[in-house]
Amino acid sequence: MEAGQGAYVVVGDMTMAREYAGAFQRAGLTSLDAFLRHSASQSLGKPGLPSWRERVRVELDGTGGGERVVYVKRFRRPPIGAQWGRVVQGVVRHGTAWIEWHWMRRLAADGIATATPVAFGERMRGAREEASVLVSAAVPGVSLESWVRDRTSRCPRVLVTQLAEFVGRFHGRGYVHRDLYLSHVFFDERSGELRLIDLQRVMRPRWRRVRWQIKDLAALDYSTPRSAATSTDRVRFLRRYLGLRRLGESGRRLVRRVRAKSMNIARHDQRRRARLFVERVN
Structure with a gap:
């Protein structure tokens, strides 16, 4: 579901869904570097996935002792070919993680069910991406x-x-x-x-x-x-x-x-x- 106005807050250099901000803070995930360094519960690598891309599953402590599962995509220093491909798509000011963050919210607004984006951060040097992170809530089913x-x-x-x-x-x-x-x-x-x-x-x-x-x-x-x-x-x-x-x-x-x-x-x-x-x- 598309988050409404005020549903996201800025914490350091990360944008977070307000309802997840407390769980991220309890886990010490309050910056892009913290998400990049975090020791994941489970790595979700697959054959052919380049080394600069990583997918991990993270378990968070929810309120009332419950547990929330999120999936984190981490991108570190994409090679020049990937950087150029992003720019050719017209995405110059943002990194790789932003692309999916954008489409998740756009599709939800158009009534197409997808995963819920709950956090995003990036580090850019002009048009060059150094690192970016996308976090989405676990999808049911x-x-x-x-x-x-x-x-x-x-x-x-x-x-x-x-x-x-x-x-x-x-x-x-x-x-x-x-x-x-x-x-x-x-x-x-x-x-x-x-x-x-x-x-x-x-x-x-x-x-x-x-x-x-x-x-x-x-x-x-x-x-x-x-x-x-x-x-x-x-x-x-x-x-x-x-x-x-x-x-x-x-x-x-x-x-x-x-x-x-x-x-x-x-x-x-x-x-x-x-x-x-x-x-x-x-």
């Missing part, structure tokens, strides 16, 4: 990737419909994700709510928008196991996404383009996995 992996049956039709409407609303607002795999969509089975996470590459393209939308749809298609969704389910998803009762020629063309892009993603992922395997062996 699990990723759809985990959810479908733990099931032995197909996804319920109601969930296929819900996901199609969710992605359709996201694209309908003009956004594209560019990493829209099942691992980046969280599902809370208790509330039935979907949330979009990892917004680092989100953008609102002014041109060639359909190209990026097809990439998003293909990423979902590729990351959905065949055991979880049949070809019929996938066509049903696209029909609902388009808001059509049946696909015309333009809809069938979209199906072909999504399938072709999905196969391209599969080939690229195979090459990436092979490269990572060789790096680990060597």
